[in-house]
Amino acid sequence: MKKTAWIFFVIGILYASYLLLLLSLPYLEMRRGIDFLKTKQFIYHIKHWRYSFYIHVFTSILIITSGLFQFSKTILSSYPKIHRISGFIYLTVTLLISGPAALVMSFYANGGYPAQTSFVILSILWIGSTFLAYHYVRKKDYERHGKWMVRSYALTLSAVSLRLYSYLFDVFHLRMDPTDLYILLSWLSWTLNLVAAEIFIRRGLVKRLLANR
Template sequence: MRLILRIAAVVAILYASWLMVLLSLPYISFDPYVDFLFTKQLVYKIHHWRWSFYIHVFVSTAVLVAGLFQFSRYLLQRFPKVHRAAGYVYAVTVIALSGPSGLVMGYYANGGVWAKVSFMILAVLWIGFTIAAMYAIYRKEWKKHADMMTRSYALTLSAVTLRFYAYMIDVLDISVSPRAAYIWIAWLSWTLNLILAEYLIRRRVFTSWRAERISA
């Protein structure tokens, strides 16, 4: 049963990554009047926001896939160099590109101050957990590294859960104002992920075999 759940999770994340690719394709034209950008006309002219948006959109899939590799038992045991390479790609991308660009986008987010606060906290925690994971591996603190990577990737998946919750509100036709819905989604997209991450950490779902293999 546990194996089935793991396979289902991997398939779901890979499918979500493919959807992220499809969502990012319209922005390759750099047309300011495409999809989400229709709602950002007041800030599109701001250079650092515009650069942050395109960076965030175009590297999102790489972060999702590279992070997923970190939780492959088979990859860690059979191809540890690939595991490490993917880990460095993930960490550098989050710390230098995705995290900072997310922080800028959070500052200019739709939905008012509460949505802005949520996305900015998300970006800071995302960068912080990833730095902590890299520092732990530098100090050979294997368990802490595994725990911090679990938290970091939980926040990475907020890009997926945010869109999932938005889709469910539309499908279920929940009676709520667009502004209120966006604020709720902004917070739930990452807080519920972190709660699940803490549950997995306490159950030592990833920690034991990751720590055992890395320290070998």
């Protein structure tokens, strides 16, 4: 990734993380009638869903920011310890905490079976790609590790793209039935990200990142 493009990418992700932080802060009150939870009144009493929701909300920013450090050539070559520590945080939190929580939540997603199916697939792919990234780094196969990290992080960013696409629909006044819109967004949020990840990989950008390793 060219330096200018990388800088804009980092700024964009950091700004998105800041917005997610602002959206997450109200949930510290642990009250059932806050923002998104207003649509979940009929399942808020289900403990495993409620715990999964708060876990996922409060770990999302940590995962997004720690994952971002994995794609800096400067950090990888000059500060490998930062790369390893942030990678450990990303893999551990995704595989053991936030990924399982996301999978639990996906079975209760708004939009019925179409949206639930989308989020179940997303969660399984997210956990699976992250596990393969872990598997290959353990085998010191850094190129495959890098490719699976790109896929994993693309799925991580579905939390950002979901909100971005929703915002764009509002900006361009694209009117749809709210349920149909949410179903559409649930699929667009991660499928387009995976397409972008595959383009990134096939253009050899992972190899370039590892070139001086």
